[in-house]
Amino acid sequence: MNFEEFKEIVVSHAKSNSQDAFTENRKDIRVKKEKTVVKNLERIFEATLKIGNEKGFHAMSMRDLSEETGLSMGALYAYFKSKENLLVMLQRNGRDSFQQILEQSVTEEAGPLENLKIVIKTHLFMSEAMLPRFYFTYMEGKNLNKDEKKIAVEHEMTSDGIFTDILKQGEKLQVFKPHNHELTTAVIKAMLNDWYLKRWKYAKLNVSVDEYAEYLLRVVEGFCLAQPQP
């Protein structure tokens, strides 16, 4: 699997994205017709991600958002009840689709090594396909309130669990060396996150996402595999 092949999976998921956001936040949204909500929520999310990536969510004013979306101040507030609520909606929405895709990527039939490759590539390609979302989610996570932050941490631990389970299974089947697998997961994630956090660096190094994937896999295999590759 390379990035080009993966892209289609994401695009098809993205369409159901703001639809989920509608059903999830129905009670806070004053507009009734689903088609209108989906259309405008998509505009609002996209604009928020754009401005948020440029100057940060806190520095974005509702007047900025109004101009970018083409909606008036009053219209905006028909789709969310406060600025903070908009942030929460975006974060939840991003987390949910991320987790959904990542969990679906793992299969029982595939061996641990194959599964590890799959989740690494899926994580990486997803962040590449939805770069503004990932960057925004990472950077603005600290601005959430205490409850939402707790949920975000739980989500991260769940997705870490997917990696750790694969590593543990691999150790049992003697495919991987024994290690502190939670720690291994942490450093793998660190490398995965760097792809979208330090985008300018990889652009300057002229490394494609497929090349980065191969490189990461070599690093991980070098550390994890019980029997080193030739």
Next chain:
Amino acid sequence: MNFEEFKEIVVSHAKSNSQDAFTENRKDIRVKKEKTVVKNLERIFEATLKIGNEKGFHAMSMRDLSEETGLSMGALYAYFKSKENLLVMLQRNGRDSFQQILEQSVTEEAGPLENLKIVIKTHLFMSEAMLPRFYFTYMEGKNLNKDEKKIAVEHEMTSDGIFTDILKQGEKLQVFKPHNHELTTAVIKAMLNDWYLKRWKYAKLNVSVDEYAEYLLRVVEGFCLAQPQP
């Protein structure tokens, strides 16, 4: 070298820290007596880092800063000419002392492997000793203006160069495998940064900074060493 031994190096450097900030920004500071400036700049920096880590620099108001430092609004503005200028001062100051310590840690006599170990540990221990500074610098870097952002990128490339040079030297001496050393540096840095970016995770895993250092070195050695360790 473990963290306990390293800490003293940092503490001794930290004292000259706000003194440098004074000489560097003398023209923008209205207060004349160096001793007063050093004392209050230290208070201001510390308070900014504290509030900045809690709610972000942009969300910190000058009234927050006034309360935390115990200085009035007017007094604060005797030490910097604007809020943005305060951010720039903090970032420059942090970058400079970071680079200084990192460059001093490398020695000609030591071999590539030893030097690689040293810079990794130095980077990691420094971030541990000055955690709020590192977190703040990383997270608020995106809020800098275009010129300052460019300088920040140049600084990062310089410090990446320290790592890359060691790796290249190691390849020439056949201590390290041939690789894309710039890319190796990038992923090493990603893992180093994760220590202070995802502090809660490592706390939850109950991993000390010394243990993390050893773990990182094993990952890097597994990937870089020409002749695998026993």
Next chain:
DNA sequence: ACTAAAATCGAACGTTCGCTCGTTAAAGAG
């Protein structure tokens, strides 16, 4: 103790913020 310089103070200023609400425009049914 006196005084000039240095440092600190905090009310006040103009601007911008998130958000509301009375009003207007658009959509849809009969």
Next chain:
DNA sequence: CTCTTTAACGAGCGAACGTTCGATTTTAGT
């Protein structure tokens, strides 16, 4: 076309923002 529901509008609100500046206090040399 009419009437009712739904969506969009944007001027205006009070609060909070960064910043200033004349008044006040502290410091230090004599």
